[in-house]
Amino acid sequence: MDDRRATPRTVLPAASVRAASVDIYAPQWRNFIFVAPFLFFFTTLLLVPLFWGMWLSFHKADTFSSGNFVGFGNYVRLFHDKVFLQSVWNTFYFVLLTVPTLALIGLFLALCLNRRTRTAAVLRTLFFSSSVLSVTIVTLIWRIVFIPNVGLLSTIYGWFGATAPAFISDPSLAMIGIAIATVWWCIGLPMMLFLSALQQIPQDIYEAAALDNANRWQTLRSITLPSIKRTFVLVVIVQIVLQFQLFGQAWLMTRGGPNNLTKPIVLYIYDTAFRRWDLGMGAAASEVLFILILMAAMVQYLVTRNKAGQA
Amino acid sequence: MTADIEIRNVSKHFGAMTVLDDLSLSIKAREFIVFLGPSGCGKSTLLRMIAGLETVDTGEIAINNERIDHLPPGKRGIAMVFQSYALYPHMSVRDNMAFGLENIGMPRDVIEARIKESARILEMEHLLERKPGQLSGGQRQRVAIGRAIVKEPKAFLFDEPLSNLDAALRTRTRIELAQLHQRLQSTMIFVTHDQVEAMTLADRIVVMNNRKIEQIGSPMEIYDRPATKFVAGFVGAPAMNFVEATLDRSSRNARARFADGISVQTEIASDQTIDGKYTFGIRSEDVRIVPAGQGNADGVIDVLERLGERTLVYARLGDGQQIVGSDVGNSRVAVGDKVGLAFDGRKSHLFGETGRAWHAREV
Numbered sequence: 188m189d190d191r192r193a194t195p196r197t198v199l200p201a202a203s204v205r206a207a208s209v210d211i212y213a214p215q216w217r218n219f220i221f222v223a224p225f226l227f228f229f230t231t232l233l234l235v236p237l238f239w240g241m242w243l244s245f246h247k248a249d250t251f252s253s254g255n256f257v258g259f260g261n262y263v264r265l266f267h268d269k270v271f272l273q274s275v276w277n278t279f280y281f282v283l284l285t286v287p288t289l290a291l292i293g294l295f296l297a298l299c300l301n302r303r304t305r306t307a308a309v310l311r312t313l314f315f316s317s318s319v320l321s322v323t324i325v326t327l328i329w330r331i332v333f334i335p336n337v338g339l340l341s342t343i344y345g346w347f348g349a350t351a352p353a354f355i356s357d358p359s360l361a362m363i364g365i366a367i368a369t370v371w372w373c374i375g376l377p378m379m380l381f382l383s384a385l386q387q388i389p390q391d392i393y394e395a396a397a398l399d400n401a402n403r404w405q406t407l408r409s410i411t412l413p414s415i416k417r418t419f420v421l422v423v424i425v426q427i428v429l430q431f432q433l434f435g436q437a438w439l440m441t442r443g444g445p446n447n448l449t450k451p452i453v454l455y456i457y458d459t460a461f462r463r464w465d466l467g468m469g470a471a472a473s474e475v476l477f478i479l480i481l482m483a484a485m486v487q488y489l490v491t492r493n494k495a496g497q498a
Numbered sequence: 499m500t501a502d503i504e505i506r507n508v509s510k511h512f513g514a515m516t517v518l519d520d521l522s523l524s525i526k527a528r529e530f531i532v533f534l535g536p537s538g539c540g541k542s543t544l545l546r547m548i549a550g551l552e553t554v555d556t557g558e559i560a561i562n563n564e565r566i567d568h569l570p571p572g573k574r575g576i577a578m579v580f581q582s583y584a585l586y587p588h589m590s591v592r593d594n595m596a597f598g599l600e601n602i603g604m605p606r607d608v609i610e611a612r613i614k615e616s617a618r619i620l621e622m623e624h625l626l627e628r629k630p631g632q633l634s635g636g637q638r639q640r641v642a643i644g645r646a647i648v649k650e651p652k653a654f655l656f657d658e659p660l661s662n663l664d665a666a667l668r669t670r671t672r673i674e675l676a677q678l679h680q681r682l683q684s685t686m687i688f689v690t691h692d693q694v695e696a697m698t699l700a701d702r703i704v705v706m707n708n709r710k711i712e713q714i715g716s717p718m719e720i721y722d723r724p725a726t727k728f729v730a731g732f733v734g735a736p737a738m739n740f741v742e743a744t745l746d747r748s749s750r751n752a753r754a755r756f757a758d759g760i761s762v763q764t765e766i767a768s769d770q771t772i773d774g775k776y777t778f779g780i781r782s783e784d785v786r787i788v789p790a791g792q793g794n795a796d797g798v799i800d801v802l803e804r805l806g807e808r809t810l811v812y813a814r815l816g817d818g819q820q821i822v823g824s825d826v827g828n829s830r831v832a833v834g835d836k837v838g839l840a841f842d843g844r845k846s847h848l849f850g851e852t853g854r855a856w857h858a859r860e861v
Contacts, residue, residue, distance in 0.1 A: 389582065389584070391580050391582050391584035392584050392585075392586055392587075394549075394551050394571070394578075394580070394584065395578075395580065395584040395585075395586070395645075396586075396597075397550070397551065397570065397571040397572060398549060398550075398551075398571045398572055398576070398577065398578050398598070399572060399597050399598030399601055400572030400573070400598055400601040400602050401572070401597070401598075401601050402601070405601055409586070409589075409597065410586060413586075413588040413589075414587070414588065416588075
């Protein structure tokens with residue numbers, strides 16, 4: 188210790204200059220090992236299948252052989268397949284039914300439940316609880332509701348001497364039935380996102396608005412909604428991406444019927460690739476879905492980037 | 499527009515906790531009133547009750563003899579500037595100022611004229627199209643004040659509006675606020691815990707502590723004749739010196755005796771005082787530094803604070819009690835020196851056990 192104290196002070200500045208010249212933000216290649224596990228799984232489980240899928244979509248393939256190169260043959264067949272075109276339409280129809288409903292009901296619930304009462308806390312938990320159920324349970328519940336003659340809906344309609352709408356078998360109602368089940372299942376996430384956005388709004392701007400004579404409607408329109416605009420966009424786009432991937436509900440509730448009217452793209456892919464074993468065409472349909480979702484994701488990216496640029 | 503504000507027997511509770519306890523206060527039209535007190539004394543709550551952001555549990559608040567405590571905030575004819583400014587982040591400065599006027603259906607041209615006028619007063623015409631996120635702290639502060647001015651309110655309420663500004667800007671804005679008050683001749687209520695803001699801005703200061711009003715008075719009344727020991731200790735920097743004392747009331751004016759035999763002849767009438775224990779109080783500028791042996795007491799210097807125009811001398815008496823005295827700016831004394839402390843009897847104060855104060859006869 189004494190020796191160290193005796194070290195001439197003039198040495199210190201030189202040492203500290205050398206230390207300061209080390210750039211602590213410079214890349215350190217050994218840090219790579221920390222991301223390597225993630226990269227390994229990202230590559231093997233995402234990148235490889237992605238490109239393999241693209242490769243497959245240009246080949247006539249089944250489970251036993253990868254077959255011949257057919258160029259855009261699978262895509263041409265795909266776009267001539269009425270069932271596929273129907274499934275694309277079905278998917279868009281489903282997205283149109285669910286996404287605005289999820290966003291608006293989610294916002295409405297969040298506005299109602301954004302308060303510090305015990306009832307609000309209980310209701311928040313209740314509305315979110317459906318999100319933790321598996322799709323099997325959700326569809327089971329809604330089949331029990333919708334099932335003709337003995338279902339909950341039929342029973343309730345029966346009390347008034349009316350016939351319940353046939354949400355599972357009526358061609359014009361089947362997709363709406365699936366959409367209802369989906370909204371019930373998925374409402375928790377939009378509600379929570381909106382709640383967290385609402386809680387970010389500083390209380391004092393509401394107080395300023397109260398002093399500015401704003402009534403409830405003016406406050407909602409001029410203060411609340413503009414403050415959560417970004418979250419609204421986020422919810423819409425996240426839900427578009429999620430709802431494009433409809434599969435479980437349609438498979439378990441209607442098997443895509445009646446007459447393929449509730450068959451979404453993912454179910455078409457499943458049917459084509461794993462029931463008809465036409466892997467090439469299934470892969471081609473997957474690529475179409477991939478591009479649709481990618482477009483939705485790109486919109487999200489552009490919107491959020493523009494917003495960040497403005498702020 | 500300006501207004502008298504009358505607060506009568508107002509109390510406020512949050513659950514079992516009493517925040518304000520039977521408070522009464524009259525504010526005259528055109529007066530600049532400052533609520534001063536430590537954190538949690540209820541000053542902001544009182545302001546928010548006048549604004550209508552907190553309910554009044556008991557008592558009443560009237561503006562121009564018209565009871566307003568049952569009215570919603572927007573109908574009370576007051577404007578408030580928040581500590582955080584509370585600007586609407588997605589609206590331009592112009593829209594921020596227009597919002598309150600649009601909500602009451604004021605014609606567009608009147609709104610425009612008012613915005614133009616207040617932007618001119620606050621020299622912020624060039625900021626009107628910007629959003630709050632594009633403004634500095636000082637500019638946001640101006641916008642918040644501008645938003646209040648356009649309403650032409652009966653009274654302005656300020657809730658610690660300067661505390662988010664840096665020191666230089668705070669001083670400048672303080673002066674601008676004083677000018678604004680002179681110009682608008684409006685009733686203003688200003689809440690702060692900063693005694694410099696209170697002393698410089700107020701016509702009258704309301705010192706609050708522990709749910710109650712301790713004293714209401716002009717800045718110099720508060721400073722020279724604090725009503726209680728709390729006010730004496732809270733207002734003034736450095737804080738007033740306090741020494742435990744007994745009173746010799748045998749002559750016309752009381753003499754305070756400290757524990758170690760030191761005594762100070764006050765000019766406080768003996769017959770006004772009562773029996774009991776006292777605390778002797780004196781401000782640092784009323785304790786002169788003199789050569790050792792020539793003052794009321796001798797002390798050894800612990801710390802010196804050179805403020806430029808004067809030097810604060812922290813001296814320790816024989817019994818360990820620290821007294822802050824004041825010497826000239828270029829004082830020659832040094833830490834460790836033994837010096838004499840001369841107390842100015844005319845400026846000394848006595849505080850009873852309940853905190854009540856006695857002062858020298860008014861000259």
